Structures are given as C-alpha cells and as structure tokens.
Amino acid sequence: MSTESLRIVLVYPDLLSTYGDRGNLLILARRAQQRGMPVEAIEVRSDQPMPTSADIYLIGGGEDGPQALGAQRLLADGGLHRAAAQGAVIFGVCAGYQLLGASFFAKGTQYAGLELLDLRSDRGPSRAVGELAGDIDPRLGLPPLSGFENHGGRTHLGPGVAPLARVTAGIGNDGATEGAWRGKLLGTYSHGPALARNPALADLLLRWATGAHQLPPLDDTWADRLRAERRAAVAARV
Ligand code: GLN
Numbered sequence: 001m002s003t004e005s006l007r008i009v010l011v012y013p014d015l016l017s018t019y020g021d022r023g024n025l026l027i028l029a030r031r032a033q034q035r036g037m038p039v040e041a042i043e044v045r046s047d048q049p050m051p052t053s054a055d056i057y058l059i060g061g062g063e064d065g066p067q068a069l070g071a072q073r074l075l076a077d078g079g080l081h082r083a084a085a086q087g088a089v090i091f092g093v094c095a096g097y098q099l100l101g102a103s104f105f106a107k108g109t110q111y112a113g114l115e116l117l118d119l120r121s122d123r124g125p126s127r128a129v130g131e132l133a134g135d136i137d138p139r140l141g142l143p144p145l146s147g148f149e150n151h152g153g154r155t156h157l158g159p160g161v162a163p164l165a166r167v168t169a170g171i172g173n174d175g176a177t178e179g180a181w182r183g184k185l186l187g188t189y190s191h192g193p194a195l196a197r198n199p200a201l202a203d204l205l206l207r208w209a210t211g212a213h214q215l216p217p218l219d220d221t222w223a224d225r226l227r228a229e230r231r232a233a234v235a236a237r238v
Contacts, residue, residue, distance in 0.1 A: 005037075006037050006038070006039045006040070006056070006206075007039075007040045007042060007051075007053070007055050008028055008029060008032075008039060008040070008041050008042065008054065008056045008057075008058065009044055009050070009051060009054040009056070009058065010022060010044065010058050011070075011080070012045065012046040012070050012073070013043050013045065014045045014046055015046050015062055015066035015070040016059055016061065016067070016070050016095060016096050018060060018061040018062050018063065019061050019148070019193075020192070020193045021058070021060025021093050021094075021096070021191060022060065022193070024058050024060070024091065024193045024196075024202075027199070028056065028058070028202055028206065029041050031199070031202050031215075031218060032206055035206075035216055037206075042054060046069065046070060046073050049077060050074070050077045050078075050079025052086065053086070055210075056090075056091065056209050057083060057088055057089070057090045057091070058091050058096075059091070059092040059093065059096025059099070059100070060094075061093050061094035061191060064106035064152075065106065065107065067095035067098070067099060067106050067111075068107070068109070068111045071111055074099070074114055075112065080116070084116050084185065088209075089185075089186075090116065090185045091186055091187075092186070092188075093187070093188055093189070093191060093193075094150075094151050094188075094191060097179065097180075097189065098121040098153055098155060099113045100113060100114055100117045100187055101113045101114075101115070101121060101155065102115050102118075103121070104120070104121040104122075104153060105121065105122055105153065117161050117180055117187060118157070118158035118159065118160030119161055120155070120158075121154065122156070123152055123153060124152060124153065124154040124171070127150070127151065128150070128152075128172075130148070130149065131148060131170055131234045132145070132148060132149040132167070132170035132171070132172055132190055133145060133147070133167070133168045133231070133234060134164070134165030134166055134167045134168050134169075134172060134177075134178045135165055135166045136164060137163065137165065140164075140181070140204060142198070142201060143200055144168070145164065145165045145178065145190060146190070146197045146230050147188065147189070147190025147191060147192045147194055147197055148190070148191045148197075149170055149171060149189045150191065151189055154171075154174050155174065155180070156173070156174065160182060161180040161181065162180065162182070163177035163178065163180060164178055164180055164186065164188055165178040169234045178190075184208045184209075186205070196223065197227060197230070199218070199220045
C-alpha cells in the first residue's frame with residue numbers, strides 16, 4: 001500500500017455513477033474496515049484533478065453523454081494513467097469499462113478511450129438488459145460472476161487482455177465473453193453493484209491493492225442469498 005490507509009478513489013461520481021455503482025466503494029471500504037484496514041474514501045468530481053497515489057480507482061457506468069465527457073476529461077487529466085503506471089488497481093464498470101479501452105461509441109460518435117486495456121467497443125444490434133452471469137477465468141480463483149447489465153455497446157478484446165468470464169447468461173462483451181483483465185486492471189459489464197453481488201471479486205481487488213495472499217473470511221450470508229436468488233431467477237427463465 002502507498003500509505004497507511006487504503007486509499008480508494010471513486011472516479012467522477014457526477015458523471016459515472018449509474019445503476020448503483022457507487023455501492024462498489026461502500027462494499028470495498030466496509031470489507032477492508034472489517035479486516036482492520038483503515039480506509040480513506042475519496043470522491044473525485046470531473047472538475048477536480050485526479051490524485052495519482054491512491055490504491056484503488058473505481059469507475060462506474062454512465063449514459064453516453066457523461067461517458068464521452070468523462071473519457072475526455074480523464075484523457076486530458078492524465079492522472080489515471082500515472083496511477084496505473086504506478087501499479088494502482090483500477091476497476092471499471094460498463095461505461096467505466098469501455099472507456100479503459102482504445103475507443104467506444106456514444107450517441108453515434110466514436111470517442112477515444114484511455115488505452116489502458118487492449119479492447120475497443122462498438123454498438124450491438126440491440127440493448128443488452130437483464131441478468132448477466134459467467135464462469136470467471138480460473139486463474140482468478142473466484143466463484144461465478146453474478147450481475148445485471150444494461151448497455152448498448154459490445155466490446156472486442158485484443159490479445160493484451162484476458163476475458164474476465166465466459167458468459168452463461170446474458171450478453172457481456174459479445175454473448176460469449178464478459179469483461180476483461182490485465183495485471184491489476186479489471187473491467188466488467190456487471191452492475192448490481194458488482195462488488196455487492198460478488199464479494200469474492202471485492203476481496204480480489206483488496207488483495208491486489210494490499211499484496212495480501214489471503215484475507216480473513218467475512219460473513220457473506222446476505223450476498224450468498226442474493227446470488228442464489230438471482231441464479232434461480234435466471235434458471236427459471238430458461
Ligand atoms: N453508454 C454505454 C452503453 O450503453 C454504457 C452504459 C452503462 O454504463 N450502463 O453501452
């Protein structure tokens with residue numbers, strides 16, 4: 001860690017905080033504090049400079065206009081690139097995931113992304129809305145992904161990233177794969193918020209940020225119940 005506290009930045013909540021993605025900050029902070037780690041939660045609005053020395057950066061979803069503006073401001077600021085170069089953890093959801101790639105479409109126009117992940121996004125034939133589930137890359141050692149998606153974009157991965165998961169329900173990137181990761185950078189289409197629905201994914205980000213190989217287990221009864229309930233809902237629809 002770069003400081004005594006775990007520093008978690010919520011990137012541009014004024015633009016990128018759709019579908020409850022702010023909850024990812026609450027979950028990470030809570031799970032860290034329950035392990036005795038002090039947390040400094042920092043909300044950075046789009047008119048503020050991006051701090052470069054935080055441990056974890058969270059970028060949420062957003063509608064097309066705020067997504068394009070957010071990407072332009074992050075590119076102009078450069079702070080997120082410096083943080084990534086220093087080994088920070090970056091977790092992007094939906095619009096926040098797309099803008100980590102080379103390019104994406106918003107309101108019919110192609111915009112440059114941050115090029116932190118080897119991927120690009122275009123538009124699909126229809127909007128992907130509903131439950132999203134998948135089997136996560138076995139190298140990450142996590143239980144299946146559970147989430148909710150709502151996006152018009154489709155994402156195409158280059159050789160520089162690995163898919164986060166193989167889709168078992170929903171669309172994700174393209175109906176076959178969902179999300180992407182490289183090093184300590186990870187993106188997903190999963191809202192819900194993702195880390196409330198996937199506590200093991202939250203703990204992966206905490207382990208990446210702290211260098212801990214293992215974290216003391218927590219009581220995940222409620223998250224497990226939610227996951228089971230959502231799994232049953234998906235199964236009932238098939
Ligand atoms: N605007 C993007 C899309 O529709 C992202 C949407 C979102 O973040 N939920 O693909």
